[in-house]
Amino acid sequence: MRSEYVEAVADAVDAADSARLKQLTEDVYGADLADLIGALTPARRTDFVRLLGPDFDFGVLIELDDSVRLALIEELPPATVAEGISELDSDDAVYLIEDLDAADQGAILDRMPSAERLSIERSLDYPEESAGRLMQTDFIAVPPFWTVGQTIDYCRETADLPDDFYEIHVVDPTYRLVGVVPLDRLLRSKRPVGISDLVEEEGFVVRADQDREEVARLFERHNLISLPVVDDGRRLVGVVTADDVVDVVKEEAEEDFRAMHGVGDEELSSSVMYTTRNRFLWLFVNLLTAFLAASVIGAFEDTIAKIVALAALAPIVAGQGGNAATQTMTVAVRALGTRELGRLNLKRFVTREIMVSLINGLAFAVIVGLIVWAWYQDPRLGFVIGGAMVGNLVAGGLAGVAIPLAVEKVGGDPAVISGVFVTTVTDCVGFFAVLGLATWWFGLM
Amino acid sequence: MRSEYVEAVADAVDAADSARLKQLTEDVYGADLADLIGALTPARRTDFVRLLGPDFDFGVLIELDDSVRLALIEELPPATVAEGISELDSDDAVYLIEDLDAADQGAILDRMPSAERLSIERSLDYPEESAGRLMQTDFIAVPPFWTVGQTIDYCRETADLPDDFYEIHVVDPTYRLVGVVPLDRLLRSKRPVGISDLVEEEGFVVRADQDREEVARLFERHNLISLPVVDDGRRLVGVVTADDVVDVVKEEAEEDFRAMHGVGDEELSSSVMYTTRNRFLWLFVNLLTAFLAASVIGAFEDTIAKIVALAALAPIVAGQGGNAATQTMTVAVRALGTRELGRLNLKRFVTREIMVSLINGLAFAVIVGLIVWAWYQDPRLGFVIGGAMVGNLVAGGLAGVAIPLAVEKVGGDPAVISGVFVTTVTDCVGFFAVLGLATWWFGLM
CATH class of the missing domain: 3.10.580.10 (CBS-domain)
Structure with missing residues (x-):
């Protein structure tokens, strides 16, 4: 969609020229019309729907981002919405009004023909995200x-x-x-x-x-x-x-991953304030755990003061452990989400993850150990970093499996919480292993 | 599915008791039968299909993990596979044999009735992951x-x-x-x-x-x-x-996220060696960037030797920047993947991400600055960490948007490569900002 087209539509809306608007939009598919509405300013969106009047297909609104749709429907007169959604299949009508507050919903439903109203109300009686909300109530x-x-x-x-x-x-x-x-x-x-x-x-x-x-x-x-x-x-x-399920499958697949990165249910069209608040909490929790890791480092200040190189090397071990653990956790979280991981294959999966962590841990221990040895001309430093690397990758592998399973067991959502715990483990173990090993080996305490 | 049931089936397979096997499996749905096959040992899987003979519905194999399916089909006699897939819709038949090597594929196709063979060959002529591979060639x-x-x-x-x-x-x-x-x-x-x-x-x-x-x-x-x-x-x-598209939608939604964490196309049933190799490369690239960040720290060894607290505090700033940047990147990568991000909303998105980074950066600067001030009883240290925090979160926000866009622009897959670059930026900027600010303010150079 070109921006000249969007501007032409915006001009027609500003001029309240509904004939021109009809002409501009009559051959456009629903989903493209939704993109167009999303590209207009909020005030123009309402005018757009008003100007098109009965020619506007409310089914188009389904393809809008949730927040845009909600704001638009709240702005429109309830009678217009009632008329518009009466034309739709009941599942689509339900989708459009289910997130409105009870008063707005009531105002719209009151203005609908009773047959359509009843079938929508029946769907709304079922819990959110249930089959009852997804179903169409017309059938043969x-x-x-x-x-x-x-x-x-x-x-x-x-x-x-x-x-x-x-x-x-x-x-x-x-x-x-x-x-x-x-x-x-x-x-x-x-x-x-x-x-x-x-x-x-x-x-x-x-x-x-x-x-x-x-x-x-x-x-x-x-x-x-x-x-x-x-x-x-x-x-x-x-x-x-x-066709309804295609959207559900996509949303459910994305949900886990979005939760893992603390971006939850925000959309591309969400406001700065909503997005900021939405991301803040997750960052804040991660900050607390970062202080925990910092306190591990703080406990070894004497060691670092004597071997400053450790300040540069310890983050490598902590970071690598975090990356490897996140790989394991990603697979575990998603397999739990899709119910692919169950009693039949759990043992095999856990064994595999530990083996993978161990092998990759050993490989990276050798690589990093040799680099550090060569860099600092000190074999002991190489052994300290290498040893810590194996330990941290294995700890990360264990945490990457065990934490999602434990969160699931106690009824939490593994996607939301596992990441924080897992990287806390790899940060703390990583720093402790490097600094603890060095302190012991170099006899610094 | 209970493990006693799996054992009963395994026993029937070992006893080559096809009557018992038929009785055990006749009322089981395809996808459940696939779970059952996946839970058997590889040798038993082949025997299972052989023993059921013509009673086995090859459509079941579609629900197996790719690697399990491929291994099983390679083990079975081509004539058996040819007979089995002749019964299926052409899209399902194509799905089962498209990943075989050319010789195995040919051996199977040669043993099929010509009508079925031709329609499969026609589909196979189209590129992988194309509509032609997904389509059914029977229609009215x-x-x-x-x-x-x-x-x-x-x-x-x-x-x-x-x-x-x-x-x-x-x-x-x-x-x-x-x-x-x-x-x-x-x-x-x-x-x-x-x-x-x-x-x-x-x-x-x-x-x-x-x-x-x-x-x-x-x-x-x-x-x-x-x-x-x-x-x-x-x-x-x-x-x-x-029904074919449901699977595609799920796979495509997952693909981006799996790529972001370096777990690519591995499956729950993949072997230890495959999984290890699959994850190694991504970890290795991340390791190289970790050394880059370590060299930034290494350049400030004199500063750290004088203010050891910086060794504990710098990773907080680097980590927080990485987390915030990953949030932005997650949204950007996915929006590019679904084509939701385009010319119409790009400017708005970039502006939002910079604003969000700035606001959260200021918020965390205040929080962290005050904690550090109180902890170390030194306001200057609080200002250094707080200032570095704002800078790193804004840098992370910019990188989280710019890098996926740049990768997409040059034709790469943003999901695969962006993460490495983005965390390199936040690590290096974070460490440099903390240590550089401290060096300058405390007049250590």
């Missing part, structure tokens, strides 16, 4: 005693079908899910064939209150396109489709 | 002058349809893609309606040689379920569906 359900012909006729004659659907759901008289019939299967069968002959009863199902991460994992593992959602009584309440 | 294509009735009859009468499909493709006599008709649209329409009245001509399309990352981005941005793949002449050659 038929009884098992119908035929293919009856079902096709029903689809032809019913006006109010969902926008897109990929299977027919089969339910009993109490709306309990019997199974599904994929559309292609329906299409391959002759009209007199009974639905009960086509139905797949053994398929996957999720409960509406299940976490969306579990839903995403089912899609991933079993290559699904759509998945029925049921309530506690196995009554069909909605459908989740793969 | 009809001419625009057909009616809904003719199309439905065709689906009913043709035996060799793809396993699952979600739309009908409309092509002209030279097989050029005219557009698609989603199955639900077909089902809603009466038999005499013409296909040309239903066809969506404006839909998204990818070229077979496009990168799978671009394909995934299209699915994500436009919430697609399936996407036609065409060749250079816009002739329809295949279809990519959302």
Whole structure:
């Protein structure tokens, strides 16, 4: 998207020229329209939507950054939002208003047609990040005693079908899910064939209150396109489709890593203040642990005063241990997040990580030891740094596995907290090993 | 999955008891079966597949870790693999054999029925990680002058349809893609309606040689379920569906972060030697930069000898700068990877990052300055550390933005290389700022 185009749109908004605006935007895809809105100033965003009026597809807002979307929807009149989201599938409508505060949400819902309102309210009753929030509540359900012909006729004659659907759901008289019939299967069968002959009863199902991460994992593992959602009584309440899951999978994969670096849920469009606050806490905690490491060094001031070279060499050992430990931790955190690491492969993984740490520790001990020996013309200094290197990489490997596992065990999120502990271990062990070994060997105490 | 179950299966394999094995595995889902195979020893994995014979669904192998799958397929007789993958959709068959070496691949392809072989070979002709490798070559294509009735009859009468499909493709006599008709649209329409009245001509399309990352981005941005793949002449050659894209999205999201920590493409099941080698290079490069930072410290040995406290305090400034810079870099690398960062928002992002660095730099300067002043009872030491802290956080913020952008500009992968440069900057600037400021202020040179 070129900036001249954005400027042309901004000019049309400023001139309140809705005809020109319609002309500029009519052939633009939803996601590109979202980019355009994101590039406008906040005041122009509201005007943009107002000027387009009923021609504006609220589905576009889904692709905006969360903070931009929230601010924009709060600015728009509730009646406009109510009208706009009534046109959408229920899952998209829910996505747009679920993060509003209760009063704003109520004002919008009150202005919606009752059928749409009810289905949105039903979704909102389920917990955040659950299958119930992700599902679409429009679906096609038929009884098992119908035929293919009856079902096709029903689809032809019913006006109010969902926008897109990929299977027919089969339910009993109490709306309990019997199974599904994929559309292609329906299409391959002759009209007199009974639905009960086509139905797949053994398929996957999720409960509406299940976490969306579990839903995403089912899609991933079993290559699904759509998945029925049921309530506690196995009554069909909605459908989740793969296009919704693509976004969940991406967000969940990124979440762990973002947490590891203390950038949490900020977005590219987040403000300076939000971003600063968001990052501050993580940096502050890391600062405290840095003082812990500094106090280890402080305890050996006499040694450093006598062998100043140690001040330059100890950070190498601490840093290398931190890097190696972070590698192990990255793998462990992600494997816990995706549930790939479990009882079956835990022992093998821990053994491997210790072996890898040991081998790389020995390799770097030799490399660093020789460099230091040559640099300072003192074999003892080489041995001190080399010995400390092995010790710190092994300690880091252990910490990189054990800390995420322990955090998970006590119910914490390994991605958020492990990093701080792991680098504390490698800093403290690294400094202590170098300075302690030197003090002992050079007989400085 | 319980380890008793794995043991029971292992016993059945050792006893070559295929009846028992069939009984143990017949109700197990593909992905769970893959977990089971992964938990067996390599020798038992081959026997497991051999013993199940034609009852074994080769689609299960898709869920295995790459290295496990590759080793297993290489161990199996080519005829067995050929038979097994002939049953699969072409995209799955391609996925299973694309990483084999040419000789093994040829041995398998030679033993396949020619129709299946040809469609696999066609996919393999496209570059790795392209849409052509991801696509399924079975699809339904009809001419625009057909009616809904003719199309439905065709689906009913043709035996060799793809396993699952979600739309009908409309092509002209030279097989050029005219557009698609989603199955639900077909089902809603009466038999005499013409296909040309239903066809969506404006839909998204990818070229077979496009990168799978671009394909995934299209699915994500436009919430697609399936996407036609065409060749250079816009002739329809295949279809990519959302279930394949879910895996791509996850892998691509993880790839950047794994690269940032130097754990590349290793898997949980990778061997000790592979993992060690895989991580060594990244650690080695980081080690070289650590020596660079050490040489900065080494240049100030006289200063440290006089104020030993600096040996404990300088790493705090270097570390804090590294952490803050990594936050900026994480956001920048990922935003470049997803193409979210572009000309439209670059200036805003850079300004924000500098502001955030400055504000957090000032905040931590005050905090650390006061602590150091109180700790060492020397205000000058507090000012030195505080001043160095601001400088290093701002330098880190600049480096965290500029380095990924520069790496991207020259065609490198920002995720792989940025980290090394960024922490080199914060280490060197941090140490230099602390020790240089101290030397100057305390008049030590």
